[in-house]
Amino acid sequence: MSEFLHFSEHTLQEVALGFMGLVYTTRIVWFLRRFKAGSERQAATGPASTTPKKGILYSWANVAMPWAMESTRRQYLIYTQFVVFHLGVTAAIVLSFIIPYGPSLLESQTFVLIFQIIIGAAFLVGVIRIIRRVSNPYMRAISSPDDYFSLVLLTTWFFFALLAVPNQTSGGEWHLLTYFILTAFFLVYVPFSKISHYLYYPFTRYYLGKTWGHRGVYPAQRAS
Amino acid sequence: MERDNSMSKVTTRSLKAEQVIDRMGQKLNRQMAGSLLACVHCGMCTESCHYVLANPGDPTYAPAYKGDQIRKLFKRHYDWTGRVFPKWVKADTVWSDEELEELKDTVFGKCTNCRRCTLNCPMGVDLATFNRMARGLLVSVGIMPEGVAVVSKDQWEIGNQMGVLKEDYLDTLEWMEEELQDELDDPDVAIPIDQTDCDVVYSINPREVKYDPRSIADAAKIFHVAGEKWTMASEGWDMTNFGLFSGDDALGGSVAQRLYEKVVELRGKELVISECGHGFRSTRCEGPNWAKYDVPFVMESSVFTMLRYIKEGRIKVDKSKNSTPVTYHDSCNMARSCGLYEEPRELLELVCSDFREMYPNRTENYCCTGGGGAMSMSEYTPRRLKSGIIKANQLKETGAEIVVTSCHNCVDGLTDVIRHYELGMEVTQLVNLVANALVIEPKVAIPVEEEVVEVLALAGRTLLVADDEPDQVEFLATVFEDNGARVLRASNADEALELARVEKPDLLTLDLAMPGRDVGEVYEILREDPDLEGLKICVITGRPELRKLIYDRHVRRPEGYLDKPVTEDSLVLAVRRILEVAHEEAAAPSDA
Numbered sequence: 110m111s112e113f114l115h116f117s118e119h120t121l122q123e124v125a126l127g128f129m130g131l132v133y134t135t136r137i138v139w140f141l142r143r144f145k146a147g148s149e150r151q152a153a154t155g156p157a158s159t160t161p162k163k164g165i166l167y168s169w170a171n172v173a174m175p176w177a178m179e180s181t182r183r184q185y186l187i188y189t190q191f192v193v194f195h196l197g198v199t200a201a202i203v204l205s206f207i208i209p210y211g212p213s214l215l216e217s218q219t220f221v222l223i224f225q226i227i228i229g230a231a232f233l234v235g236v237i238r239i240i241r242r243v244s245n246p247y248m249r250a251i252s253s254p255d256d257y258f259s260l261v262l263l264t265t266w267f268f269f270a271l272l273a274v275p276n277q278t279s280g281g282e283w284h285l286l287t288y289f290i291l292t293a294f295f296l297v298y299v300p301f302s303k304i305s306h307y308l309y310y311p312f313t314r315y316y317l318g319k320t321w322g323h324r325g326v327y328p329a330q331r332a333s
Numbered sequence: 334m335e336r337d338n339s340m341s342k343v344t345t346r347s348l349k350a351e352q353v354i355d356r357m358g359q360k361l362n363r364q365m366a367g368s369l370l371a372c373v374h375c376g377m378c379t380e381s382c383h384y385v386l387a388n389p390g391d392p393t394y395a396p397a398y399k400g401d402q403i404r405k406l407f408k409r410h411y412d413w414t415g416r417v418f419p420k421w422v423k424a425d426t427v428w429s430d431e432e433l434e435e436l437k438d439t440v441f442g443k444c445t446n447c448r449r450c451t452l453n454c455p456m457g458v459d460l461a462t463f464n465r466m467a468r469g470l471l472v473s474v475g476i477m478p479e480g481v482a483v484v485s486k487d488q489w490e491i492g493n494q495m496g497v498l499k500e501d502y503l504d505t506l507e508w509m510e511e512e513l514q515d516e517l518d519d520p521d522v523a524i525p526i527d528q529t530d531c532d533v534v535y536s537i538n539p540r541e542v543k544y545d546p547r548s549i550a551d552a553a554k555i556f557h558v559a560g561e562k563w564t565m566a567s568e569g570w571d572m573t574n575f576g577l578f579s580g581d582d583a584l585g586g587s588v589a590q591r592l593y594e595k596v597v598e599l600r601g602k603e604l605v606i607s608e609c610g611h612g613f614r615s616t617r618c619e620g621p622n623w624a625k626y627d628v629p630f631v632m633e634s635s636v637f638t639m640l641r642y643i644k645e646g647r648i649k650v651d652k653s654k655n656s657t658p659v660t661y662h663d664s665c666n667m668a669r670s671c672g673l674y675e676e677p678r679e680l681l682e683l684v685c686s687d688f689r690e691m692y693p694n695r696t697e698n699y700c701c702t703g704g705g706g707a708m709s710m711s712e713y714t715p716r717r718l719k720s721g722i723i724k725a726n727q728l729k730e731t732g733a734e735i736v737v738t739s740c741h742n743c744v745d746g747l748t749d750v751i752r753h754y755e756l757g758m759e760v761t762q763l764v765n766l767v768a769n770a771l772v773i774e775p776k777v778a779i780p781v782e783e784e785v786v787e788v789l790a791l792a793g794r795t796l797l798v799a800d801d802e803p804d805q806v807e808f809l810a811t812v813f814e815d816n817g818a819r820v821l822r823a824s825n826a827d828e829a830l831e832l833a834r835v836e837k838p839d840l841l842t843l844d845l846a847m848p849g850r851d852v853g854e855v856y857e858i859l860r861e862d863p864d865l866e867g868l869k870i871c872v873i874t875g876r877p878e879l880r881k882l883i884y885d886r887h888v889r890r891p892e893g894y895l896d897k898p899v900t901e902d903s904l905v906l907a908v909r910r911i912l913e914v915a916h917e918e919a920a921a922p923s924d925a
Contacts, residue, residue: 139413140370144363150621152632155672172455179697180377180453187377191455247385250392251374251401253423301414303422306456309371313457316364324618325672329452330695 114282117289118209125296132300133308140309146316155325164322167329168314177329190234197231198263200224201270205292208276208285215276224274228267235264255302263304266291349474350427354410356473360466361411368458369407372397378460381453383699384443387720394443396450400460402439403467433476440467441478442713445705446578447665452696469580477579479878480709484575488588493571495539505542506565508910509550517554517773524553527599528564533638534601535565536572536592536616538609538741544895544903545741546910551768552607555639558771559647563605569595572606573741574615577666578706582623589620593628603631605638608762610664610740611704614671634673636739639767640680650684650770658687659766660733662747663698664740677739680763684770689731699723701738703746708896711876718753721746725754735759737766749898760900789817790909795836797821799829800844800873805897809842809873812901813908826855833865839912840869843891845879853882860888869911873899 153160167177175181181188204224207214215221239260242248269291272284299305321327346354361369374397379385384394392398401423408415408424415424427433448461471477472485487496503526510524525531533556541548556563569591576585596604606613617632642648661677668674674695681688691698702721707713728736728751736747736758747760796818798809803824810820821836823829825847833841841859845852859865871893872883883891892911895903 140363140366143411144361144366147362147364148622150625150627151618152628154617156675159672168457171457178377178453178455179693180381181455183380184377191375245376246390247379247392247395247398248374248376251376251395251397253374254420255422256374258421301418303373306371306373309367310456312363313367313371313459316367317451317457317459320364321672324670326669326696329697330674 110278111282114278114286114289117286117293121293122205122209122289122296125293129296129300133305136300136305136308140312149320149323151323153323153325159322159325159327161319161322164320164327165315165318167322167327168318169311171314172310190237193227193230194234194238197228197234197267200227200231201267201292204228204270204274205289208273208289212276215274221274225271228271228274232264232267232271235260235267239264253303259302259304262291262295262298266295346426346428347430347433349430349433349476352474353427353433353470354406356470357406357466358411360469361407364459365463365466366407366411368460368463369404370412371456372400372404372458373456375455378450378454378458381449383447383449383702383723384716384720387722393439396444396454396460399439399444399464400458402436403463430476433471433474436467437471437476437478440464440471441481441706441710442716445665445700445702445707447700447704448669449665449697449700452669465577465580467580468578469582472579472581478710478712480711481575481579481706483877483880484706484709485579485581485584488571488575489584492568492591493539494573494575495543497539497542499568502539502542502570503567505546505910506549508913509546509553513550513553513557516550517557522553522557524549525564527567528562530600531562531564532602533561533563533605534596534599534603535563535605535607535635536570536612537565537607538573538612539571540573540741540745541607544899544907545744546906547902548607548762548764551764552635554768554771555642555648555764558773559642561642561647564599564601566595566599572612572616573609574612574620575706576623577611577615577619578709585615585619586623586625589616590624590626592616593620593624593626596630601630603633605633605635607635608739608741608764610666611742613673613739614666618671634667634676634739636673636676636680636763639763640676640683643680643683648767649772650767651772652684652686652770654770655685655766656687657735658689658731658733659685659735659737660689660691660728660731661694662691662701662728662736662738662743663695664738664743665698665700665704667739668698669696673739677737677763680767681737684763684766685737687733689733691727691731691736693727699727701740701743701746702750703742708742708745708749709877711878714875717746718749721750721753724750725756728756728758729754733758735761737761737763739763745896745898748900752898790905791912792817794818794840794912795821795838796908797823797829797832797836797838797841799823799826799841799847801825801847802844805844809899809904812904816905825849826852830855830858833859833868834862837865838868840871840892840908842871842873842908845872845874845882846876851882852879853886856883856891857886857888860886869893871895871907871911873897 171177175188242252269284269288273288318327378396382396388394405423405425408422409419409426415422444464446461446464451459451461484494488494506524513522514520572592574585574588606616613634621628643650661681663674702717702724707717744760751758791813796813798806800806801824806822813820821832823832827850870891872891873895875897893907895907
């Protein structure tokens with residue numbers, strides 16, 4: 110392993126991760142201090158079985174319940190893509206820790222194959238998502254340069270993660286280097302892009318769930 | 334501040350634009366900021382909006398697109414990513430009043446705040462909440478649809494959103510009390526006013542006074558049969574709240590507080606809110622927050638009250654009296670914002686013999702198209718009716734003949750959709766069905782044989798209908814003729830003036846938007862003509878903003894006012910009321 114690859118796998122990642130943590134902390138502090146939470150004075154409405162606590166839990170779990178929303182029920186293919194894409198992201202992130210800190214795990218061919226299937230599927234979904242964002246007039250109308258850039262970059266990252274999974278340098282180090290440099294770039298870029306949506310997800314879902322739980326809307330009654 | 338684009342003609346920000354940006358900072362709370370930050374432009378919300386479904390190929394109706402028109406301001410001025418890299422994240426600002434007008438078109442004209450997209454957003458982005466915030470910001474600088482300005486003004490100044498005067502309100506209650514006494518053949522039936530220490534204080538929508546007084550009588554009938562100790566307030570009785578639609582929290586808080594304080598003054602134990610989606614949400618849910626008022630009494634929808642009376646055996650109902658197939662339309666404010674969707678169904682099962690579910694329903698139901706104050710914004714009517722195709726298809730598929738809803742806005746919105754798409758359905762409310770199903774023990778009476786002669790409601794009256802739309806003229810004339818009136822027709826203001834002078838009708842129905850001579854001018858001539866002193870005028874218009882044509886003139890106001898679309902019942906009731914009040918006024922001196 111070259112010194113540059115070692116630097117990319119360790120020091121570069123650690124610095125980038127530290128930077129991301131710092132920016133995230135700053136953003137959360139800004140969000141919580143700058144914006145006061147609205148208070149609720151009304152007495153509860155809706156079925157007695159619904160409460161703010163149940164509403165919050167239902168709201169947080171909503172992402173894993175495709176049957177709960179009409180949008181995910183009807184567009185189940187897009188929901189499936191969402192699941193595959195985010196599993197791919199998780200796998201590619203985990204990979205960035207496995208290679209430097211637990212490379213022995215990748216000696217198992219089954220392990221490698223599972224990671225390659227997940228990340229490969231995520232790469233395909235990334236391509237489909239790029240095509241959808243470019244060709245669908247509704248998606249084009251709401252897309253910003255950040256939306257396109259983030260998606261293209263993530264898809265590219267999946268491609269190099271796919272190549273990096275076996276952790277082999279016999280054919281050269283370029284694919285591993287590219288994967289780790291891209292990972293570091295992401296760690297720095299993500300806090301400023303829409304990819305940081307997961308930072309706000311717990312908050313938006315918490316407040317929506319709390320209000321709708323108090324008002325008897327969550328857990329939602331399905332159309333019977 | 335100066336625009337950085339030197340090619341642009343606008344170099345400085347308008348005062349209104351400056352104020353909108355500044356005030357946004359004061360309005361933002363954590364829930365709104367979270368929603369503004371969290372959207373990932375995934376597009377999952379797109380097909381949840383009835384505007385999108387009715388306008389295929391037009392992305393400007395997509396919830397995420399509409400949200401971006403507000404989000405761009407937030408990003409540019411309050412989120413540091415947007416401050417540093419505005420173009421990268423589509424952050425932008427507003428410079429001119431024209432740009433604010435464009436924003437007005439989006440937040441008022443392309444969204445009814447129905448919250449269906451919120452329910453379908455994987456991230457939990459509450460578009461309706463920040464859309465309402467944007468409406469409030471625009472209203473605070475005087476940019477809003479004319480109808481919103483008119484209604485808000487009425488609610489601020491007169492105390493109710495339809496500008497119903499106290500004497501008209503009390504007259505209507507008295508009239509309904511008499512009708513009820515006749516119907517039940519019981520002189521003791523009353524609509525109590527300002528009684529203290531009652532168990533129930535009943536609040537209503539001013540629409541009931543103007544267009545649907547029968548619903549007040551029906552509620553009174555139910556309270557009477559249930560043996561309820563109840564009252565209505567002479568003031569502070571309007572439970573609707575235009576602050577919800579205009580985004581004006583100050584108006585919202587003031588209106589809600591007026592209502593709460595009246596109940597406290599009367600020492601009422603419970604405030605019962607008549608069937609109205611936005612009224613219920615405003616009074617029951619949002620009002621305490623806007624007014625920062627901890628309400629010391631119980632508040633409930635009349636749907637719960639009626640259901641409770643049946644369950645407690647205080648009233649008996651016979652569902653076979655309502656045998657026509659009915660379906661139920663969930664109001665967005667009731668179902669999606671207050672969780673009120675099972676009780677109406679439970680009640681319907683008790684008072685109707687043929688209830689058919691609509692799909693989708695409950696929290697997933699589609700908007701009636703009249704929500705968010707849309708009925709008062711006549712400039713967006715074509716857009717609203719076009720979007721109504723989704724509702725029309727939903728209604729048609731039920732196979733029902735009557736659509737029931739617990740919301741007055743929905744009654745109007747659905748009536749419009751039904752008429753526009755020629756569905757031939759009737760719209761009613763639960764209070765009407767419950768009243769109709771009531772089992773009232775008959776009084777023991779000695780039968781007297783007498784000849785029953787049906788007297789038509791408008792027999793012997795001459796009415797002049799002035800409207801430039803032939804369909805509307807035909808509709809009004811047919812309704813009046815069916816009720817025994819002689820009808821004259823005019824298609825413009827000049828013709829109406831001519832006919833009024835020659836024929837001297839009892840009442841003129843006047844459309845405000847007719848070609849030719851200015852309707853306001855003709856109205857003034859009619860009012861000043863001593864030969865036409867007895868002529869009663871009822872304005873019927875689809876453009877409420879034109880009211881200023883006559884209200885700004887220093888002549889007597891019209892005796893009646895109806896917004897289009899009008900239903901047969903509301904039309905006959907309104908005209909009868911005008912003519913009966915006139916008759917009583919004429920009779921008063923000789924009685925004294």
